[in-house]
Amino acid sequence: MIQQRPGDLLEVEFEGKFYYLVVLTRIALFGGNVVFAFHGDGSRHPRASLTPVSPGFNICTDLLLPKKKGTVQRLARIGELEPYWRTKLVKATNEHRPGHKASRWFIYHVEAYGEVIEDRTTMPPKYADAMDNGMHCFTLVTEMILSGYIPSKNPFL
Numbered sequence: 001m002i003q004q005r006p007g008d009l010l011e012v013e014f015e016g017k018f019y020y021l022v023v024l025t026r027i028a029l030f031g032g033n034v035v036f037a038f039h040g041d042g043s044r045h046p047r048a049s050l051t052p053v054s055p056g057f058n059i060c061t062d063l064l065l066p067k068k069k070g071t072v073q074r075l076a077r078i079g080e081l082e083p084y085w086r087t088k089l090v091k092a093t094n095e096h097r098p099g100h101k102a103s104r105w106f107i108y109h110v111e112a113y114g115e116v117i118e119d120r121t122t123m124p125p126k127y128a129d130a131m132d133n134g135m136h137c138f139t140l141v142t143e144m145i146l147s148g149y150i151p152s153k154n155p156f157l
Contacts, residue, residue, distance in 0.1 A: 004033060004063060007078045009050060012063065014070035014138065017042030019145055020050050022084045024058065025110075032062040032135035034110060036084035039148045047075050052083030057150050058131040061141045086151075089117070092133030093156055102156040108133070128152040 004010060004023045012019040018040070025034040038045075038056040066072050078084070088110045093102035107118040107127055120127065129152050136144075143149075 002067075002072055002074055004072070004074075006033075007081060008074050009047070009076040009078055010063075010072055011044075011075050012066045012070060012072050012138075014066040014142060017142070017146075018044045019066075019142060020045060020075075022050075022078055022081070024081055024084060028060055028110075028113070028135075030062070030135040031064070032060040034058060034060045034131070036086075037061075037141060037145050040145055042146060050075075055148065056086075057144070058084075058086050059141055059144070060131070060135045061138050062135060063138060065138045087130050089127065089130035090133050091123075091127055091130040091151070091154075095156065098155075100156070106133075123157050125152070128154075128157055 006023050006025055008023040010021045020038040020040060022036040023033050024036060028034050036056050036058055038050055038054050063072055090108040090110055092106045093104060095102040103121060105120045105123055106116050107120060107130065109117055132151055132154055
């Protein structure tokens with residue numbers, strides 16, 4: 001079982017599909033790393049097709065389940081991680097009722113997590129693109145990868 005580190009380009013085979021991630025941080029929240037998750041259809045991709053301009057999103061996830069029930073392999077080490085950050089901002093809300101839009105948002109910087117930059121009642125585009133707050137289970141992340149999710153499509157916006 002590998003121990004992922006910042007800069008690892010990972011291929012995760014889970015439930016018969018392949019997912020690709022670049023690890024951006026050490027453990028950040030509750031055992032998860034912030035990663036860049038490449039959008040995909042579950043098929044295997046050549047290493048050369050996984051570039052910083054490829055579509056994807058930043059999210060915090062752990063790899064415990066895929067390590068336990070699948071395979072996680074390091075494909076390469078990435079030297080320059082900055083191009084894989086879509087934004088270093090995080091947006092959070094405490095309103096999570098299905099079908100309802102959040103009326104209050106907290107904006108953080110990923111490197112100073114816990115220090116609110118802004119407390120907002122509106123969501124301008126520069127913050128709508130911010131990474132979603134929380135540590136997300138890998139099964140949810142796989143759904144987001146396959147659907148082409150981007151943070152500005154957060155259902156609570």
